[in-house]
Amino acid sequence: MSFFDTHAHLLSLVTTKRLEADVICNEMWDAEVCGCFNILLSEKEARNRHLIDVPFRGNGLILRHIAGIHPHDAAKWDGEDRWIRAMNDEIVAIGEIGMDFHYRFSSETDQIAVFRRMVTLALDLGKPVVIHGREAEESIVTILGGYPLVGERVLFHCYTGTKETARRIFDRGWSIGITGIVTFPHADDIREIVRMAPPGHLCFETDAPYLAPVPHRGKINRPAYVAEIYRFVSSMTKLPVEEWVARAETCVRRVFGNVL
Numbered sequence: 154m155s156f157f158d159t160h161a162h163l164l165s166l167v168t169t170k171r172l173e174a175d176v177i178c179n180e181m182w183d184a185e186v187c188g189c190f191n192i193l194l195s196e197k198e199a200r201n202r203h204l205i206d207v208p209f210r211g212n213g214l215i216l217r218h219i220a221g222i223h224p225h226d227a228a229k230w231d232g233e234d235r236w237i238r239a240m241n242d243e244i245v246a247i248g249e250i251g252m253d254f255h256y257r258f259s260s261e262t263d264q265i266a267v268f269r270r271m272v273t274l275a276l277d278l279g280k281p282v283v284i285h286g287r288e289a290e291e292s293i294v295t296i297l298g299g300y301p302l303v304g305e306r307v308l309f310h311c312y313t314g315t316k317e318t319a320r321r322i323f324d325r326g327w328s329i330g331i332t333g334i335v336t337f338p339h340a341d342d343i344r345e346i347v348r349m350a351p352p353g354h355l356c357f358e359t360d361a362p363y364l365a366p367v368p369h370r371g372k373i374n375r376p377a378y379v380a381e382i383y384r385f386v387s388s389m390t391k392l393p394v395e396e397w398v399a400r401a402e403t404c405v406r407r408v409f410g411n412v413l
Contacts, residue, residue, distance in 0.1 A: 174208035316342060
């Protein structure tokens with residue numbers, strides 16, 4: 154049995170939080186985490202991906218990249234996407250893209266325009282999309298409805314929207330990423346979404362270095378901690394951990410294809 158983390162900012166862990174890449178890898182092996190998807194949100198991060206590529210390969214872990222323009226950066230994006238296109242053979246999705254109407258670091262107009270550009274890019278490259286939505290999930294669902302060619306290859310990462318919107322997401326065959334938030338005391342809505350999700354439509358992610366799950370809350374999150382999320386959901390639902398590992402793998406293959 155091996156766990157998998159579908160969303161981590163590994164370069165933030167290495168360059169900002171100053172964790173050694175080999176330490177991250179060793180922790181993953183100890184926790185039975187076989188790999189993760191790493192998020193690249195700028196050309197600079199793309200250039201520096203060797204800082205994690207090399208140690209992950211050396212430690213025999215699965216590492217795949219996802220690249221895109223975050224909604225926080227929409228206002229300052231220069232419209233250049235060649236760095237993403239140049240990585241077409243190395244990335245498994247376009248993301249994290251979408252809209253964030255909580256922080257509003259960029260205007261709604263800019264966020265919507267960049268989101269549409271990124272969805273179009275994903276379609277051009279034949280890639281699925283990984284969504285960042287905060288207080289904008291319903292708007293994102295509506296916009297994505299105008300792009301039927303995305304099919305079922307959509308993952309709403311770190312979902313914190315309503316149960317009603319979650320139902321719309323599942324009804325379209327899309328999937329949701331569950332983070333350590335599910336372990337927090339007041340996350341009853343997220344736990345209810347886990348219970349109502351169709352089998353094979355949930356992935357588990359850390360969003361490291363953010364949102365460390367209980368019992369690590371308040372610490373720097375890291376991919377190894379995704380194991381705690383699997384175990385918490387297993388305990389909560391009274392289903393074996395192995396069942397959730399299988400369901401999460403089904404979700405990964407549905408959204409991203411045969412990448413594991």
